[in-house]
Amino acid sequence: MDIDIRKYYMDADALLQGHFLLSSGNHSDHYLQSAKVLEKPDVAQTLAEALSNQIKDYGLVVDCVCSPALGGILAGYELARALGVRFIFTERIEGVMTLRRGFEVKPNEKVLICEDIITTGGSALEAAQCIQAQNGEVVAYAGLANRGFCKRVGSNLQRKPESKLPENVPLFALEDFIFNMYDPKDCPLCKDGSKAIKPGSRGN
Template identity: 45%
Template sequence: MNENEILAMYEDAGALLNGHFVLSSGRHSSRYLQSALVLMNISHATALAAELISKVSDEEIDMVVSPAIGGLVIGQEVARQLNKPFIFTERKEGEMQLRRGFSIPEGTRLLVVEDVITTGGSVRECMVVVREHGGTPIKVLAVVDRAPDAEGRFDVPFATAISLSVETHDPSDCPLCREGVLPAIKPGSRGAA
């Protein structure tokens, strides 16, 4: 599957939005990717997970983990196709945690899976939790990388199905705000940082 086919999935699902958006990082953007609209189609989720899996060797993975909520569907599908256990981290009172009775046996090698990455903050928080519980993150996979020119986001290898360079702005220096382009809306899964 090539990047144009993946981008077409987003466009066909109405998941590539244009407007004035507040990202999970708190930054503003004129484009937003709503992966949930793509991943609600099981055949799309299956194909995108297979694309991600092609970028990793399953022999090095013991378990798959995703930060909630964005990474849940694609992380579960990657784990299903790899036949590996799946867990997720989630925020409680603003702090990323491992809950719901999940545990990570000491030395477990985890594949971290996310839907869309811009700054990588949720993934880094997830990796901290994994390490605090005795696991070892070995690679990060994401369907979409919104900031392909960013370097050093993670201390493990990182691969993506599609790179889509989308300009983001600090809210204090957002041209969309200055130009009065609609109020900035937050269509994602959690409040801005």
């Protein structure tokens, strides 16, 4: 089943235009507000099932899905449900990504790291390092959407230098969203006098 995820974001007024501060610290003229899309459980289920089908078709074995809090939790939980595996999450404690709340990973357990949006993959990589610290095996990364810096399975887009995800581990996403991204020191929107806002989980 083909999913037009861009339409889901547009229907939810979740494809925003303006001047935004991304979690990476960079600025962009567009922002994907995934929480608005995922607030409807039936939509979250539909998107997660489409993503799980990609993973199953690839032949990947997954024992557990792990997401970095807060943005990845809804997408990761629904993906775990669609795959029929357990779900855990990491969170930042004093700026350090941590696996807590009694969550444990067994040695060699096959874990997929799921975000809502994959930009450079920085937060996903931090979550992966928590899994690897407990001798778990990170077998894949996934997101509802890929901002085009990381190479995903099924896309012709090439990996960009900004990508932080390892090249030898597959990334799954429903679509590539290519938006402008600027270093804050060289942002044309800032030079025009506007101020970047953060409409995600770390702002409003």
